[in-house]
Amino acid sequence: MPAFSYHALDAEGRSRKGVLQADTARAARASLRERGLNALDVSPVSESVAQTGGRLSVTQLALMTRQMSALLGSGLPIDEALGALADGSDGVVRTRLVALRARVMEGATLAAAMAEAPGTFPTLYRATIAAGEASGRLDTVLARLADYTESRQALRSKVILALAYPLLLSCVAILVVVGLMIWVVPQVINVFERSHQALPWATRVLVGISDVIAHDGVWLLLPLGLLAVATGVAMRSPALRRAWQRWALRVPVLGRLIRAADTARFSRTLALLVASAVPLLEALNIAAQVVSNATLREAFARVAVRVREGSGLARALEESGQFPPVPLRLVASGEKSGRLDTLLFDAATQQERELDTALDITTTVLGPGVILLVGGLVLFIVLAILLPIFSLDTLIR
Numbered sequence: 001m002p003a004f005s006y007h008a009l010d011a012e013g014r015s016r017k018g019v020l021q022a023d024t025a026r027a028a029r030a031s032l033r034e035r036g037l038n039a040l041d042v043s044p045v046s047e048s049v050a051q052t053g054g055r056l057s058v059t060q061l062a063l064m065t066r067q068m069s070a071l072l073g074s075g076l077p078i079d080e081a082l083g084a085l086a087d088g089s090d091g092v093v094r095t096r097l098v099a100l101r102a103r104v105m106e107g108a109t110l111a112a113a114m115a116e117a118p119g120t121f122p123t124l125y126r127a128t129i130a131a132g133e134a135s136g137r138l139d140t141v142l143a144r145l146a147d148y149t150e151s152r153q154a155l156r157s158k159v160i161l162a163l164a165y166p167l168l169l170s171c172v173a174i175l176v177v178v179g180l181m182i183w184v185v186p187q188v189i190n191v192f193e194r195s196h197q198a199l200p201w202a203t204r205v206l207v208g209i210s211d212v213i214a215h216d217g218v219w220l221l222l223p224l225g226l227l228a229v230a231t232g233v234a235m236r237s238p239a240l241r242r243a244w245q246r247w248a249l250r251v252p253v254l255g256r257l258i259r260a261a262d263t264a265r266f267s268r269t270l271a272l273l274v275a276s277a278v279p280l281l282e283a284l285n286i287a288a289q290v291v292s293n294a295t296l297r298e299a300f301a302r303v304a305v306r307v308r309e310g311s312g313l314a315r316a317l318e319e320s321g322q323f324p325p326v327p328l329r330l331v332a333s334g335e336k337s338g339r340l341d342t343l344l345f346d347a348a349t350q351q352e353r354e355l356d357t358a359l360d361i362t363t364t365v366l367g368p369g370v371i372l373l374v375g376g377l378v379l380f381i382v383l384a385i386l387l388p389i390f391s392l393d394t395l396i397r
Helices: 025-034 058-073 078-087 091-105 110-114 123-135 138-194 201-234 238-248 252-275 280-289 294-308 313-320 325-337 340-396
Strands: 003-009 015-021 038-044
Touching (some): 003 025, 025 038, 058 078, 058 138, 091 110, 123 138, 138 201, 138 340, 201 340, 252 280, 280 294, 294 313, 313 325, 325 340
Antiparallel strands (some): 003 038
C-alpha cells in the first residue's frame, strides 16, 4: 500500500504533519477528514528509503529493533510488523518505517530496503539482518541486534561518564585559579607594594603571573586557539591521525583504556555476526570497521587476511599482538569445541570487564591527580601571599 506525507490543520487550527498509508491520494485525504483534519497538502512518500530524510538516534534504532523482534516472534509477516510499528510511531521513525514497508511490499528484502539508507542502517546492521532473513531466524537475530545496539550505547556512555568527572574538575580548577590570579591576588599584593617592602621570590613570581593573566590574558588564548585549529587540521590527515593513535596506545592509562574499549567492541560485534550465521570472513571485515583506533583496526583487518589464507581465528588474533590472552584462550576453545559464537560472547564480556577496570583506574588516577595539582597551585598562591606578611611582622618586631 502506498504511503503519503501530509500537512493538515486540526479543528483548533494547529498544524499537523505526518505519514499515512492509503491506496490513493484521494483516499488519504478522506482518511484525514475522518480524523478531523483539514488536509492542506498530501503527497506520495518517495519509494527510496534514502530520500525520506532524517536519521534515527541509537535509542530509537534499538527500540525499533526490539519491537520488530517481538512482532516477528509473534508470527506477524515483515510488512505487517513494519505497519504496526509505523502506526505506533511518529516523526522520522514513522517515516522510515513507512518507507521500509513500501519497499518490502514491492518485493525487496528488509536488508535490501535498509541498504538504501546506509547512514541510518550501517553495514553491521544490514549484514546481520540479511543473515537472519536467509536463515529464517530474523526475530532471534533482531533481538540480538537490539541487545548489541543497547550494549554499545551503554559502553559509549560509560566511557564518556568516566572521563567527564576529571574533565569537569579540571575546568572548575582552571576557573578558580584564574579568578584568584585576576581579582584576588592583585588586591592583596597592592598592599605590600605600597609599603615598599622587598618581596620574596615566590611573591614576585606570583605578581608576574598575575600581571600576565590580567593584562595579556587575551593574547594567551590566541596560541591556544591556534594550537586547537592546527590540531584539528592535522587530524584530518590520515597519516598524522594514524601516528597520533599509534602513540596513544603507548600511553600507560590511556592506551589500556583505548585497547580495552576497541577489543570489547570488536569481540561483541564479531560474536553477534557469527551467532547470526554471517560468514566468518565477512564478519571479521565488518567487525574491524567498528574499531575506532586505526592501529587496532589495521591489525584486525590483517586477521581477516590470515583467516582467508587458512589460519585459524585464534592463531590469527594471537599473531596480531593486539588481543588479550584470556579472551584469546576463549576463542581458541570455541574453535575446538564448535561453540565459537558462545565463547566469542564470553570473550566480549571479559573485555568489557577489562574496560570497567581500566575506567576505574582512569577515574582513580585522574580525579585525585587533578585535586592534588589544584591543591599545589592554591598552596603556592597562599604561601606567596603569606610570606610578605611574615616578613613585615618580623620587621615590626
